Amino acid sequence: MWEPGLYVEARILADLDELWTHTQDPALRRRWDLRLTRIDQLPRAEGGPLRYRYAARPLPFLTVTATAVGARERERPDGSRTSVLRFACAHPLSPLVEGSGYWRYLPDGDGVRFAAGCDYRPRWGRFGALADRWAVRPLTRWATAWSFDRLRLWLERGVTPERALRNWVAELAVRAAVAVGAAGALAAGLDPAQRVLGTFAASLAFLCPLLLSVALCLALFAPPLPGTPAARRCLRRPSDPVRPPRLMRALENP
Template sequence: MGLYIETRIRTDPDTLWARSQDPREHQRWDLRFTEIAPLPRTGDDEPDRFRYATRLGPFLTVAGTGTSAGERHRADGERVSALRFASPHPLSLLAEGSGYWRYVPADGGVRFLTGYDYRPRWGRPGRIADRWVFRPLMGWATAWSFDRLRLWCETGTPPERLRLHWLAETALRLLAPAAAALLAPPAAALAVLAAALLLPPSARTPAARRCLRTAPPRTAAPALLHTLPPAAPLPAAAPASPRES
C-alpha cells in the first residue's frame, strides 16, 4: 500500500470499531471527508456501500462511492475492514483506490492502523501533483485524523472541540512570531519563532507527528480486500448536491 498510518489507542475494541465503522461517527473525526453516508444494498450477499463527499470550497464538493466489508470476530483476536472507492468527479485527483483498517489488540488498548493506495487522474501532471502535493497531504490528514480519534477515545473530548483546539494552537503559533517580529527585539523575535516551530503540540491538540508513518516489514493487505468488488457509480437515486455541480 502506498500510504501507511498507525497509532495506539487506549480504549476497548468495541468503542473503536463503532467510532470508525459507523459512517455518522467516522465523518466526525476524519479530516478527509465532509460527509459519509450509507447507500442501499442491492442484495443480502452484497458488501456495504457508501457515498463520501469532501468540500473543497464554499461552492465545490467532490463526491464518490465505495464498498466495504469487515471481519469483527477472527481467531487471532484482530478485527479487519477493507474498502474500495472511486470518484467520477473530473476535479478529483483521486480516481479510484483501495485500503484496509486493522484493529490489533495491544496492552491496554488497540493498535489501529491503515494502509491504502489509489490511482490519480490527469495523466502525467496528475502523477506529479500527487507525488509532491496531494499524497503528502493525504498522509498528513490521515495521521492527524487518527490522532484526533485517539484523543476522542482516550479523553472523551468531542472531535469538533478537538478541531477548535488545533485551530487555536495553530493560530497562536502563526501570530506570536509575527507579533514578536513587530514589537520585540530581533533576538526575542527569533526565540519566539523557534518556540513556535519546535515546541511539541499540546496533549489535547491532534497532531500527525504522533502517528507511525512507515509500514513495518512484511506488511500486507488482508485477504478480505481481494474479495471486494469495485466501487459502483453514484446511484441515480442519490444525485449530486448543487454544490457538486
C-alpha cells in the same frame, strides 16, 4: 512485503469494541474524519458487500462524491479485526480515479494499534502524477494522521472532535502570531525591552535577540498541547511487514 502507498498508524488506549463503533458508524466517523464531509451507507443486497457514498470538499466551492464497496472481518483468530474498501470517483475535478484501502485493529496491551493502508490511481495523466506526489498524497497522509489523533483524543481524553478542532485552530493562531512577531522583530532589529524600559534595558539588550529566537523556535517546533490533535503523533510507515488483507482480493469494484 507489500507496502501501501499511504500508511498511517495510531496507538489508541481504548476498548476494541468502542474503537470499532467510532470508526464503522458513519455518523460518528463524520465527526472525526477531516477528509470527509458526508458518509451514507447505501442499501445492501442480501449476501452482498457493504455499499457507501462519500462526499469530500477539497475546496470551499467544490464537492466531489465517490462510491465504495466494503467488507468487514470482525472475528479473527489473533483477536484483530479488519475492514477493507474499494472506491471510485467519476467527478472530473477529483484528483483520484479509484483506489482501495484497509483498516486494521490490532489489540496491543491496554490499547489498540489502529492502522490504515491504501493506494489509489491519480487523475490527469502526468500532471496528475506530479500533483499527487507533491501535494495530494502528502496532504492526504497528513489529514489521515491528524484525524486519527483527533479520534484518539476523543476516546482517551473525552475531547470531542468539535472541541479538538477549536483547540487546533486556537493553538495554530497563537503560534503564527508569535512566530510572525518574533521573526519581524529580529528582521527589523528592534529592541522591545529598551523601547519600554529606556536606558535600564540597554545593559540587557543582548538578551532580546536570544529571547526572540527562543520564542520563534518554540512557536515553530514545540510539541502541541495535550488536547490539540497533531499528525506527528502517528506513524507514517509500517513498523512491521504488511500484507493486503485477504478480504481485499475478493472485493468487487464499486
